[in-house]
Amino acid sequence: MNQTLQLKLSLLPDSPGCYLMKEEGQIIYVGKAINLKNRVRSYFNQSKQTPKVAAMLKRVDDFETILCQSELEALLLENNLIKLHQPFFNILLRDDKRYPYLRINRKEPFARVTVARKVRDDGASYFGPYFGVHSIRQALTLLKKTYPLRSCSKKLPLKNPIRPCAYYEVGQCLAPCANLCTQEEYDSLLDGVVSFLKGDTKQAQKDIQQRMEKAAAQMQYEKAAELRDMLRDVKMLTARQNVEKAVGEDQDVFALAQSGLDAMGQVLYIRQGKLLGADSFPLAGEGGEPKEAVLSELLQRFYQQHQPPREVITESVDDAALLESYLRQRREGAVTLTVPKRGRKRELVAMALRNADDQLQKRNARRQAAYNKTEGALVRLQKALGLKKPIRRIEGFDISNILGDENVASMVVFLDGKPVKKEYRRFRIKSFEGANDFASMHEALSRRFQRAKEAEDSRRWPLPDLILIDGGPQQLSFARQAMLNLGFDVPMFALAEKQEEVFLPDRKEPLILDRRSDELHLIQSIRDEAHRFAITYHRKLRDQKFIKSPLEEIEGIGTQRRRDLLGHFGSMRAISQASVEEIAKVKGISRKLAENVYNYFHQTKI
Template structure:
């Protein structure tokens, strides 16, 4: 069926469409108020279409669609499918950092306050996200020093400890574990801590000042001095935060700057009228400000634990009302997206724009500088090693295992001195002979380059093997057997950073301060990092699956549900029965069995 005929049979209802290329791969995901009219617009006259859309349409061979009840549902589904398939032509927020939160375990008898990057529906209270890790550490240090809050993970619901730890003796903890402080008094300290986290320092300072005056009148100078020090510490933290508004308002302020196909989205985070953090996100190969802003709002707030009451934007977008409705439903209360034209709020947006413009300029300068350095490294490498061709594309290999178990290999690619992560590959080694790096290197080189030959693809300009003459010889032998004996290859030995060339017994020592040495070290280190991370992932998965499979009543579905919910075996180990029972498919009875098994088999 031709595409235009298929479009005619589409429903006029809201939904999501998935464009596919000739290999059946999803290359674009979009939402529509009416599937028939939206999808049909792609196959009409291309005269007024943007260049990116024209390229997309040229690659569309087929499409699928999913009908939804509402446009908001389509918006949510679109975002989930983009995260799942990573389509080539969608704008994606590639920033994969997990921001820190401050967690208050209010359900515990003696609550703890600590930093975390995992947010769960566990009854605890979370503050954040914070973009400045140092600021989080400073706040936590202040709270623990000021109020002597506990940092241990001891369960204090039942029995008390016989003696306190060292923190109590150096005045770093109030020792609830030995009943040195009552639950009521301890919770007052937690309440004061929460006031600071909520930005209510002024109210807390007034309370502390009143108590300090009373202590002074009663000649209790020691308590008065403690209260004075607490007030000074709070003032010190609050001064670091710029006051944006005298209203205790929570806002996110977003603006964009663009140069060529690079766009910087600048986010300013205001809580209780104070600017507590800022973050910028760079989108490359993006040329539409409105499309980029829409994608950012969808993807950023889908992962955000906290959505403020007000979000100020620099420019209007087509889906403003739709995203406003979605965010209000997510928050459970009204959220307002505004595009201020005049006044104080417009000035805040302009401040965000100035930050975006500066950060984009800095990003492009660094890229240009790094590109020049990398290009110098490529030229120097050709010169120092006497290579026939300039090594524009370099492929580097490394092997990783622990005593021959879970052996893997990595392939990393650098083009013009810069990593090209989309071309990275990883391999599970199949030879089954344990700790044999030579055999592993032979296998991975064979698999890589026999495939390139089969697909008729070009070989790299330089192949870098992590290791000395032995590993290099193994790789050279394989390449020769494949009928490509003239390929440029080198081996890099770690100990003295010696470079070995095929057929030469003596190594080449590159100048320590040369960009050529720096380049091949980067390739080698990146290959090592990529191999080790894959090895750890496989090993962790094997050990985790093995442990969970031994628990009575836990099959593959429940195991996956537990891992998806908690993220790791470590988190499962620390979970209570109530937390385990929150997982889909885990009943109270099964949760109790899991907890009993873990308590019996895992040593504290």
């Protein structure tokens, strides 16, 4: 502990407030306390800390405090500071996935119903989330059939009314663009939409029922049948809601699952007794923290971004009374924070916990699968190749040419099993002409390791832990000799494509890896990426050659003279058929240059 920390710890006050842990001037954690002296000193006096706190304390070199009048004031300040600074060791909510919402901005004249992927603090109303494309399309379809709101993006009201579109003709729009309805009439319709989206479909069913009976009375049987089907769809949508009867109020239900280093927070949205949606929040590094403290902070962060409902149901949390006061202040109305011990609400918490466990297991499984394909595969590859040092950086090399034309080599870089495309390099073979993959590989590796000997740090390329050569034992031999000539000895192997055989410098027989293994799949992906990068470069050079003008190969004919010749004769064929005298008549072309042009075309076929 440095002297700055020791001095500040000795001067801490017995007062509520917030503390800001810092590393090199950057805030890495914000916390609150009813007694700053006791809370902040406890970090440095306890011999045993949770993994998260221990990791944080290793980085803390300073802290600041802000005094408050009460613990509630400290809680509000803490939330503001976290929102402002986004400290690394605080819980920062990021949705594991973003379900779509329906959005209505009533500040907009003749407001529309649109789809939004993120809830923003923009004054609009959001309804959802909806799970899957089908559910939100179904909701939009029912809305359009039941409530004829506009779906166009025109900025209304228009200065000059226009002719209504087809949606008006089929009864799915009130045509405010044509001034066929007032704002008051439209808003009345919009009120019904809002009630519908909040789960109150009784009025919608009543309206459809009346319209169906009216159509039947007027012997408009086809229209009555459409309304009958619409009424059935609304009833089915209501019936399919996963109803969890609580007390008929709006509720959010929270639970937390912990496993290893990480945790998963879960919230269920219950509106008017119906379960309308859910969200999960991965909480990195919170798996070893006290559950009550993590849940308490999760609720604080969540309701920074959302309006609290009438009741919040949760597992046990720290400072429940204080948290309830905070929720009431955020809602500007009554909020009840409930920690149920039995009954239906306890079942809701158990349901949220099951969802949290499921999401955490799925996330861990995805992370484990990703690990197996990258870092895990590298560990097993190290063992298979008999290497002493761990593998992080692998470089893959390949050659591409057609009958020796436009001969190129590629170098791709994988770090911890993932491609790092900004470090890819390509080489145009210069030391010889013709097809010779062995010599090409020798030149590419020579140039690569020459860059590793650069004196300037900015020009020096880092050494890899392992090199992959696309090819067999001969390509490997030439590549390795190039490396050894420059004084380096990096582990290297070749991967032959036909049988996927692995060749090592000190082993006569090839190594055969399990075709289903992640380590083979990893080196195959590196080999294939090197091949793709090489052939892409080769094709680019080949295409450039094909579109190159023959005039570029004539000495003394630059860009301007090429333009003058083409402008005078009109085509390359006309130039090739012109005499020396005709060519010399072009502005800027001397007799000598005219002879060069004439001789080129009469010695070379076009």
